[in-house]
Amino acid sequence: MSNYILYGITILLLVISYYKDKKKTKMAMKKAWKAFENILPEFLGVIMLVGVLLAVLNPQVISKIIGNNSGWFGVVIAAIVGSITLIPGFVAFPTAAMLLQNGAGYMQIGAFLSTLMMVGIVTMPVEIKYFGKKLTKLRNLFAFIFSFIVAYIIWKVV
């Protein structure tokens, strides 16, 4: 659904742009292609890594790892698993709900979801290309630590 909106807006703007200034539109397309071609090698590598990771760490395996653990040890494991996996949101939330049913606590799920979204170990090559090594490492580290705060507050509130 959000894809249709995205395409609709893009095509609409592209038509308006072409109508107003053909030359500028051509330049925009050139820039778009250059930006895409520039990052393509990293994208492709990351996609292969994600393939291997998801083949190994499917929801059943994750649920085994953090399903019956409780306490901070479970939270740490959940945060690490979340950091290295890369699951699209529409799969992640049902997975999280399933993990809850299998005995994981809200604290573990909070940590898992938080690192899943904010920490990206496999996407680091892409991030480094734009932001450099230092900032990439720091951002992921801070996001990892922050996830424990999220887990703690969720445990207190929910």
Added chain:
Amino acid sequence: MKSLFKRYKFFIITVIAVGIITIFNTNLGIKSFSIAVYSFKEMALVIPPVFVLLGLLDVWVPRETMMKYMGEDSGIKGIILSIIIGSAAAGPLYGAFPVAAVFMKKGVKFSNILIFIGAWSTTKIPMFLFEVSALGSRFAVTRLLIDIPGIIIIAYLLSAFISKDEISKIYKNAENL
């Protein structure tokens, strides 16, 4: 030719690695390849409009306009705009980085770029709706309420840890992307 090989070195290594996995564990290898192909299709769907929009933004929106709303002196307005633009986004986190590069070219403030990245990663509106339906509104709303200040604090912490020199290096690098 040589530079082409160098650029795709990482990708080639991963393909060889999965190939080796396939030799030892056929099931796992084939599964890895098929998930990679699936992810590629997903990427091929989301990425083209994102880059076309970026190209249009680059050509049509003047640097002055972006600076006024999200630049050094944009204050709270810039922070709120960064959160809204990041939250309205679609697609995985790696889609946010090229957008950030164009923002840098347009003179958007460093901390606002980091806030935008944070919002894209975790407060996306479509994802929030998924979260409510899967885990309940109490869980989703609590997480959202922690995440918004968290994103801003992380952005300012990162800005403090990175020197002015390093920031200008990152901005310069963005010019060539």
